[in-house]
Amino acid sequence: MAMRLDASVLPEMKRYGAFDINACFNCGNCTAVCPLSEGNVAFPRRVIRYAQLGQRDHIAASREVWLCYYCGECSDTCPRQAEPGAFMAAARRYATASFDPLTVARKLYGSATSAFAVLGIVFAALLAIFLSSSAALPAGHADTAKLLKFVPYETIHWTGLGVIVAVVVVIAITLVNMAWMVSRAPLPGAPPVDSKPRRFPLSTALTALWTAIVEIVGQRRYRDCDKEKPAPPEALPVRRWLVHYAIMGGMVGLAVATVYDYFFKTPGSQVALYYPSRLLGTVAGAAFVYGLSVVIIQRLRKPESIKYYAQSLLSDWVLVVLLWAIGATGFILELAEYAAIGRTWVAVIFVVHITFAMELILLTPFTKLGHLIYRPAALWFNEFRRLRAEER
Secondary structure: OOOOOOOOHHHHHHHHOOOOHHHOOOOOHHHHHOOOOEOOEOOOHHHHHHHHOOOHHHHHHOOHHHHOOOOOHHHHHOOOOOOHHHHHHHHHHHHHHHHOOOOHHHHHHHOHHHHHHHHHHHHHHHHHHHHHOOOOOOOOOOOHHHHHHHOOHHHHHHHHHHHHHHHHHHHHHHHHHHHHHHHHOOOOOOOOOOOOOOOOOHHHHHHHHHHHHHHHHHOHHHHHHHHOOOOOOOOHHHOHHHHHHHHHHHHHHHHHHHHHHHHHOOOOOOOOOOOHHHHHHHHHHHHHHHHHHHHHHHHHHOOOOOHHHOOOOHHHHHHHHHHHHHHHHHHHHHHHHHHOOOOHHHHHHHHHHHHHHHHHHHHHHHOHHHHHHHHHHHHHHHHHHHHHHHHO
């Protein structure tokens, strides 16, 4: 059976990042130097070949797309300057857009005009919802109780629930699309699939889940990427794995603090700084803002030693700036709460803060933030298939 090439794949993929895979002559150097190439995982050569042959479905379903952490070793040593690392980053964006049932990701990655249009429409819609039921601007010290009268707690609560439900539905559909495409892709080195009906291998699934959890929590692949470098020029405070820890750990901490407040704290009531959720939120928020500040500074500096920061799309900037703005405005609101400062401007910051936060949650399935869900899912599914192949 003849293979049909699709010449439109590479030009389409270039919308998701800068690279020159046409320059690649498949020498295999990128796979040889990649610290994560092991067994039948061929970073990034196999996915590059899929792109050159126009196999769009194989690109989106490739496990290497999600296993790559873009350390940049392949790009540093590529004899043709084809930027295979940048290609893998573009392939992840391409895969996210391929799984997206609403095509929003394509608009966010496609052009600046469409990206700003999506962001502006979502922001305006959420802002209109919050302001439609708002009361007069608070007078005097604008503490949390007054702010939750300015924008009623019930409005925030029900809007938040609606946003979460919508996001869960979209993510569920996206994960189904992802699982379907990945399951139909060939598993290199594995024997043919046995079609005989069998019970679901729960123990294997749990083993694969544990492997994925250890990988995500321990950041092993990030650390492996650092270990392979003979003399990492970056200092520990700006090392990628630590910065990633700060951002992800900060997000998790803030989420836990929010859930704690929802169940155990009266809305609008003031608590001491050492109150469990307040203390956790403050520490997590500091780690969150620190990690994002490092990312922004590094992206502006574009250090040659860290390929990851060399090329930033508009979608990358939108995400990190939006996250940083949420963290910074959160600290301003906390300062205003305990220092008894501010009046009208605090209410404005409050509205901006909750609108940004809701917009971020709503756009999670379509942005790089979706990696919080898609990468662990891909890691689990990849390990599950590998273990099942070994059992046959």
